Amino acid sequence: MLRPYVEKAFAAKGSVMLGEYIYPVQVVWGRKKLSSLDDIKGLKLRVASPEQGEFVRRFGGTSITMGAPEVPSALDRGVVDGIFTAGVGAVLWKDLLKYGYLISVNVNNSYVIANAEAYRKLTPAVQGQLREAVVAGARWNQDAMKQEEGEAVQTLTAANYVITRATQDELAKASATMKPYWTEWAKTRGPDVEDRARQGTSRARPVAMGEAAGQRKSSAALAKQAIAETRVELFCKGLCVAALIVMLVVIGTDILTRSLLNFSFEISDELGGYMLVLISFVSLSVCQVNDSFHHVEFVQARLSERGRVISRLIFDGLSLGFALLLAWQLVRFELSSWRSGDQAPTYLATPLWLPRIVLVIGAAALCVSVARTLIGHARKLRRLTGIQPHGS
Amino acid sequence: MGPELQILLTFALFLGLLTAGMAVPFAIAVPAVVYLLLQGGLPALNSLGLVSWGSMNSFTLTCVPLFMLMPRSFGSAG
Secondary structure (H helix, E strand, C coil): CCHHHHHHHHHHCCEEEEEEEECCCEEEEECCCCCCHHHHCCCEEECCCHHHHHHHHHCCCEEECCCHHHHHHHHHHCCCCEEEECHHHHHHCHHHCCEEEEEEEECCEEEEEEEHHHHHCCCHHHHHHHHHHHHHHHHHHHHHHHHHHHHHHHHHHHCCCEEEECCHHHHHHHHHHHHHHHHHHHHCCCHHHHHHHHHHHHCCCCCCCCCCCCCCCCCHHHHHCCCCCCHHHHHHHHHHHHHHHHHHHHHHHHHHHHHHHCCCCCCHHHHHHHHHHHHHHHHHHHHHHCCCCCCCCCCHHHCCHHHHHHHHHHHHHHHHHHHHHHHHHHHHHHHHHHHHCCECCCCCCCECHHHHHHHHHHHHHHHHHHHHHHHHHHHHHHHHCCCCCCCC | CCHHHHHHHHHHHHHHHHHHCCCHHHHHHHHHHHHHHHHHCHHHHHHHHHHHHHHHCCCHHHHHHHHHHHHHHHHHCC
16 A cells, blocks of 8 residues: 555655565553553553554553663663563563553554665666575565464563453554644645545544554654745745855865864854854744644643643744734844944945845744634634534 | 842742733743843843744754654654
8 A cells, every 4th residue: 555655655755665564563551550541541651653652641641761671770760661562572571561452553664675776776686585585584584473462462462461452442542543643744744645645534443553654754743744935935045055055165165264274254253153043933833833842841741632722722823922022122132233234344344135035034934823723723622612613 | 120020020020920810931030131221221122032032043943843843844744
């Protein structure tokens, strides 16, 4: 199902996908009672992906991310109450866990890839042999892991683990709870993924399906994006990219001329500072619509979806107030720079109103983006409360 | 309202907004503006422009975006 999309993503990075295999399904293991979806409420669970984190939050738990080496001590000290892993993973920490709740949360994929250029240099016969070898190896890998998974569950059962398999009703409930999330998730991954998600909506999905290779985004917060980027944000993003390039060129040139020619243009300090101001202010609106700002999840994780949307609305209102105030003050600051004719005390003697105008652009774009976020959350709240807008 | 109470109120507001889940930059900015208003009313906001400009116009801080660009470049380079 995913293969054409994954092949395309790898091809874009100059790689050829030769084969794939999947790891055993990820389920939930706990120190405390964990035999149903309701038991997730109030538990602190270590997750390995933003999607698993969303799953935990939607059932009232708190998601925690940490590296695998920290897991045993975190379980031992009660920093986390449980983890997401397959049975083979749980066996490693079997003395620290007691409950296994076998609900198909997601599967992790692994891909065998080759450098496309090197692959093309092979004769067709060798290419075929290579593919066959990879497919056979991948199949063996998958089968061996499946067998080990079965043995792991038996080992844990023998160790007096309380193992509960999720019922069909629970699976349906988990899928229904996560379903709205996938629409939002797909929007953040581009048209290919959105298209695939639309086609796959009628199929049963693992409740917190893993991501396809090449499409992973670094920020967990992106998974919560509700607002698409428009011209305002795209323009701001373009400005930031341009500023970064200017910064690189100016600083890079200065480094070269200083080290090779013992000469400096003496403008890198000034221009670098201006570019930094531009990036800092103009990127605010992009961060706002992408929900890239950090949040403390302590209280949010304990709220219902409606509660979260209401709180976001309040925050958006406060943020908009601040953004408007900032924009107002920055416009005054810009006008004052223009009127006074201030110049930078540097070699370029730049009229300061010129670089300072980016403050106004950034603050104005932020106002627009915060207002759009506020409208987006208001619509979401309206959907959740079942009130339809007039004429719809 | 005494200055101690103003600081206490601002700090409580900051902690409240932060733990409630407001975006961290706004959770810092909103109480800061409230404090400015408590301290000197609307005229106190005049400093916002100069402080915003002065704090970010720093060559030393240019290493931050460049440092963030570096791993992105390495990641994309395969």
